[in-house]
Amino acid sequence: MAEMWISMGPQHPMTHGLWTLKVKIDGETVVDTEPDLGYIHRGVEKICEARDFTQITPYADRLCYASANTWSHAYIYAAEDLLEVEVPERAEYIRMVAVELQRIASHLMWLGAYCPDVGNLTGMVWCLREREMMMDLLQELGGSRMHYNFPRIGGVKRDLPIGFALRCRAKLKLFLDRIQEYEAILDESTIFLVRTQGVGYAKAEEMINHGVSGPNVRAAGHNYDVRWAHPYSIYDELDWEPSVERPSIKGSDCYDRYRVRVEEMRQSALMVLDGLDKMPGGADTHYQSGDPAILGKAPARAAEGQTGFHHFEDSRGESMFYLAGGGDERGKHPYRVSIRSPMFITIPYASKCMIGYKIADIPAIMGSFDPCIGETDR
Amino acid sequence: MAYHKHATPNFRNLIVRPMWITLKAALRTFPIIGRSKFLQSHGTSKPYHGQEANLLSDAEREMYTAQAHPVIGQKYAPDRETTELFPHFERPVTVMYPYERLEEMEPWLFVPGNYNGRIGVIWETCTACKACVRICPNDCLHMETETRVNVLDMTEEGDENHGFGVELEVGGMAARRLEGSEEAAANFQLSTAHEAPPEEYEFGEVINLTGDTISVRWNASGTVEDVAAGEVVGAEVDIVSGRIDLGRCMFCGLCMESCPFNSFFMTNEYDGMSGFTREDLWFEADRTRVLPVQHAEAVDIELAKRADQARKKAEKAAAKAAKSEA
């Protein structure tokens, strides 16, 4: 059979988002790939130039909808850098709880989509069941299940609800046990191992040259976690370790990337439990919204020439926000919001990882890089 | 390369392990056998990383159920594995909406004020300051306001209701009757007229109240004029209509936080907002009801605040009057 191009996307059940992947195949083998991004470009950066700094937070939520809290917090840290705001410590702990819960939920969503990619429908439903637990916790914290608009410049929207610590601890302890069940159906399943080991090798040096970060690069043995290397917030006070795999000579395969994320889920759960124990003021006290214990004072305007920058460990890699002040409304709007999305950098690299493998490996490889097109296309 | 203890592609992992774990999950969904210890997630597994695998210690259970908050008193099972009524009978986790509703099963998820649900406005205490309109990122809120003279101010001197309308204050609005407006109003026939009724008052902002004259900057001309005290009456900005376009709303909650008068809420309703056209999603005032309890509390708080402010102003005025007399 001659070589032919097939187009996967923009709407395709496997592609984890709306983008086109054109694949050139020779029989069952992939010979070349060409990704085509931009299908859901919404112009977020331009929209943000016409919004107040407080109003941008919900837009940052919607960048990557599966991982909303990580993106809105990434923006908030950059805005606090721009406006030079002091954040009370309790607010930092609450933010950490929100971000890590969101990270668990995002990884569960990834795993819940990865299981049917390799053919297991049960894993999908189980992961989404756990994600429901996390989303319930995030619903209590933030007010809705997916887009919370939780952080404010200088603190958080409101304190931990009453009884939240109890429910959070109970759910996370159950979750830590449930992870072992997922491992039973995934790690201890020959077919899964045969599908994901030896498939989709990616070398650490190539990834670093390309700019890939996050779990993908940690799976290749390179210990770079922004929370560990350049600690922001209170991550240096918590008891945790980044999850790094030790890959083979050929590089990291899909199985390594899967392992890194499972271990990251565990680490995030332990981080939240630790944070609830260490929270200043106790996890069971409840301050009213706007209390100085959870919300510091923040100016509303940034003059021209002021800039703010922050890099943040998103569920999928290193995300960066750059804000330049001095926009419309006498400085209430930013002049420029620049968003660096880790997936925009990773997807072209991941597409090249697929060459040489079979068509059936495309969902396994692409899924293992955890693409989220919302943040890619912005 | 494999870092899970049992992660090797051998015969055991081919069918035995995955099939056993799915069987366990399936058996857990049945009423009585599902509650047996052998099948639980934490039943026979060793705890991970030194953590205790039990869900709640006795001290924790004691501590939390002792609180008076209604949310705490419930027996909590993290995965909806059981309810109070049927401790051995409830599985699996599916909520059979619309017969079962989650806010009845888990009310802590839908605490009004914490949950970003449908918008609710208490129009009685709203002062049309339009802070919510300005803060909304998506321009969902539309509010039409009008400057009006309170009907109590239109009474004659000597009427028992005279003097109870809107007080003049700096920064507030003032109204002066236009010349010839009374005749024009008397001559106006609504049923046969082809144009709008004639304007009766002209409005302006009060700049200064000290002394005998009142400085008013008129809206129409923009000029500042000093008028005698008896010529103008107070006017107020009132809402004509308010509308929330739920089709554009992203339920971010910024409007609720921006309202300085405790009048804007997000209720805990998540359904009942659908319609067949985009216009159906424009919620007018009648569809923005707030929970009765929340409503009453908010109105009480706001009225108390305003009464407090009014009292403080009266005290200040009395003190100033006493000082000026003394």
Added chain:
Amino acid sequence: MILLATEDVLTIRDWVGIATDFVSENTIGMSRHWEYTDSVSNFLTEFIMCVMVFGGIMTTLLILLWMERKLLGRFMDRRGARTSLRSLWVGENGVTAGEWWNQLPFGTGVPVGMLNQFLNEVAGNDHELEAVSRVKNRSYHGVWWMLPGFFQNLADGMKFLTKEHMVPEKADRYVFEIAPFLIIATTVMCFTFIPLSPNFYSNNSEMSILFLMAIFSVAPLGVFFAGWSSNNKYTLLGGIRSAAQLTAYEIPLLVTVLSVVVLSGSFNLIEVIEFQADSGVWNIFLLPLGGVLFLVAMVAEVERIPFDMPEAEAELVEGWWTEYGGMRWGLMFASEYLRTYAACLLFAHFFLGGWEAPFEDTIPYIHYVPHILWVFLKAWFMFVFFVWFRAALHRVRTDQILEFGWRWLLPLSLVNLAMATALRLWVYDGINGEWPLLIPILITSISLALFILLSVDEDPEALEAQTRPFSVQTVDVASPGQHRE
């Protein structure tokens, strides 16, 4: 004339024969074409038996589909919707399809309405939600024991009738139209050769197994036609994968069936079952490897997970039947389940003794249970394994499927054939017609021992050496530019 070891309570074929004889004698026999009485009677018998067999299979297919949905729900820790019975009368979206029974002609719907009223009063929930209590209908949500969700697939089937039949523009039209016929017709024809009871079958030719396997194997050809003619790269891939996979698994399947035939001594399916009845032991205890091979090969033949690459929705989005709509697709979907059903029935016939009750001689009065019930129970029991595989296992890649089929299943099936031949030639006592009881016990225990041995084969020291804490032992804080060293 087939020798029957046990008698059945329901001798359906005989009764139908009596009825058709009666009808034929009193109509044709009285006319001037009286010499055709017998042939008309035989034709009517065969016709009615075909209808009954196929009708029974299609009706019990609903049970199969229901089982799959409910079991998958339990395996996946969720509860499926239980309101399909209710959906027959309450409409959605403000448009009530309710009280559809009033539209039936001649007032035939009135008793349905009365039944509905009665059930509402007895077992309904009084719900204030408008969605539920519409047109004075209340929900039966409380009555979950009334066959929850059983009519879902019937409703699905009716839905397919209302959908459009489309042929892609540049598709090869004739091949496109022929392919569903090939698949569906050969699948349905399989059931003529599967007897449900010694007296309830459609066709009992002497080499029924040969016919059955031959017709079963024509469907891959239809699949390939469908994939090729749709003018769609994805369906082409699906069709080719399917053709390769099904061809690869035909051979182990046929060799395994051959081993059962060798063991039982006949190509006739009824005789295979009679052999198991006479010799006192079900074939699964004599050929456990054969049973496992048959099961695996059949799972691959009917394209279920873990072997459902041709229609894997992760890549091919429904695969070779993407372009079909309406009832053509519905019947092809049904034919996948019909083939699964045929596989389960065949497993029951070949290995589980067909319609023989277990421990027949020891339990009194057990032969009053109709044979059809045993057949169906065994088939549905095997279907549980099919669903269990689907819930627990992942999808195997195509080249891995082919490798598994050619490199593992084929040699094992030859080993199985050798074992069956050895058993038949040297162990089977042709005169007594029974297996010495030691042999099945020996074989079963050896197989179980092998299974357990393979399952616990783990080297603890090697595993310990592999285990390590999840992160790198030496963790150092990265600094900018550190990776450039």
